[in-house]
Amino acid sequence: MKKLNIGLFGFGTVGRGLFDVIGRIGSDEVSIRRICVRNKRKDRGVRACFTDNPDDIFSDPDINVIVELIDEADASFEYVCRALRHGLPVVSGNKKMIAAHLPELIALQEETGAALLYDASACGSIPVIRNLEEYYDNDLLTSVKGILNGSTNYILWRMFQDGISYAEALRQAQELGFAESNPSLDVDGWDSLFKLIIITVHAFGIYVRPEDVFRFGISSLNDQDVRFAREKGRRIKLVGHVEKLPDSSLIMSVMPQLLSPNKYIYSVDEEFNGVVIKGLFYGKQFMFGRGAGGYPTGSSVLSDISALKYDYHYQYKKIHAEEHPEYTLDTKFRIYYRYSRPEHLAILPFSEILEQYTSTTDNYVVGLVSLADLHAHQKELEEAGVFVAAYPRD
């Protein structure tokens, strides 16, 4: 078993969490040798070897693992590629970068033989990628559905629990360090979407570009929506969802859902994440754990680092399978659609309207609409400030 000397990029919430976790377990098999940050002079109150020059990491012959935990996707991609080309294994937590570049990163791993692990990128402390890759690795898998973003879940939980406004709940999530530095990544569903793209590769063996998936966030959620959900005995959660239909086509979405209490993820509160993996024969599996915060995510990064001690790498078995499901937007969703101005109803071509409510302030319909139409009108929906949530019958 080899000793791992880490070259770390980034010292934000997760980087700091990893640093503390490694310090606390006091292992002599893993140590952080050098940390590359933007400003090496900033006082971080820790004893470590900081640099602002990536070359200091790549030219250090003792460093045999790169851990990349920075925010910027472009720099992240550059460092990861550079490391893999050096033959250095990499652990990354940057879901945006991975979701954008996964096909190239898979090719680069195969070309160089160096491993890239990123379980921490997908659901904080839940080992969802590793399980999809290693355990749910046969044709039995039918869907993966989950609460993939801790900070929006925290916001929604506070809104439902304490009746506070969206703005106040967001502020609290940011104070607790759950939210990304750019809140749009969380609240507009981007973070969940990137995770869903990565999950889909490991669950079903196909890569779908983020821009080809319907994504809708929670930033337009208002009191009327919360009231509607409460009246129906439901809760609103931001859900990422990929499902193989019986004809082997594959649908994906990231959007709020009105969940009834009989769903496992109904009870996933605070900043937790929860993932339901459904299979033809085993029924539903539910995995649940902390989805945000430096220590849980740092622990998850450390699990990936530990796996490198044994030369673990993803085999992308399903990518290499002979048959793949085909991604489609050709399916109908039953949705709750709340709008303020009457002309906003026309944004979506509903194939059927099942309920309609109008008032002097807010209006809503419950109706059927195709996923393709949701996707085609995503930008108009966001600009109109309406709220859209899947509203399944059960």
Place this chain on the structure above:
Amino acid sequence: MKKLNIGLFGFGTVGRGLFDVIGRIGSDEVSIRRICVRNKRKDRGVRACFTDNPDDIFSDPDINVIVELIDEADASFEYVCRALRHGLPVVSGNKKMIAAHLPELIALQEETGAALLYDASACGSIPVIRNLEEYYDNDLLTSVKGILNGSTNYILWRMFQDGISYAEALRQAQELGFAESNPSLDVDGWDSLFKLIIITVHAFGIYVRPEDVFRFGISSLNDQDVRFAREKGRRIKLVGHVEKLPDSSLIMSVMPQLLSPNKYIYSVDEEFNGVVIKGLFYGKQFMFGRGAGGYPTGSSVLSDISALKYDYHYQYKKIHAEEHPEYTLDTKFRIYYRYSRPEHLAILPFSEILEQYTSTTDNYVVGLVSLADLHAHQKELEEAGVFVAAYPRD
């Protein structure tokens, strides 16, 4: 990737489940070539090559995987050893055999280089062994606690849900095929104990003999106990528990627990299993899935079989670690102890009695007692027909 030709021992609920699952997915990478059963003439309504002679399996040069799903632990151990000595990888679901012989089986795997996988033995469809082995593989793990037996959970759920008697609930579990052929294995806690022994090896790297662990089942549970739990807003579940204490000693137990609603496993109903993995930094992880029945367990066996395609084997990293926690019975439990005859109170040397209730039919105390004393008096407790449950403060 190689084609797997299975020699299958046993065609009970799980064997049949595996047969159906493999038939349904129609993979050309996995097939069942021969099935060894006690009575090869019995009509099972399926097209397969049955034999009653184990030699027919071991002498078939095309068979390259042994799957062992029989009830009898002695025969199971014989076939598994024979297969490993032949250099054939084995998948087994026999927790009793594995729990009894794990040290020899680990040694035999290392000697022969052939793999033995048994994730299906531990929690039906939940991949708990694989995750403990591969993901929670560092010093951060502090405890594993769970509902490990589907049929007792089904029985307890029916008793609490519908107010039916223990005997009636047991009968229904047996009708549904959830119970082992010998109900004592389930209801007296043996099945949970065997799984806990296996989990402990993969979680903490030490093997503890089943007879060294305090085990208490649910067969003496009566109306008074159910009433007590209800009055306190709790539910009774049969819980297997292993925990590393801050001084690095390790405690284990299998016994009923009075669980409050703030515990994840409080809500694990029907025949489901649920496992909470707790770590120093990531907090609690919860995994949940079907713990009994032919299809879920058959799917889990198939996941192990699929792993053999890639020559996966457990590395028993924690067994090979330099330091191990030390197993101890030296800890105190707060328990609920219900007895009918006054002299039964003296069986256990309580260090403190916190509550006492007497009536013309049933009596109980809530008190503190050492795990060592529970273990020392296990047989008397069982013979006296009393009921014992852990009753933690929160």
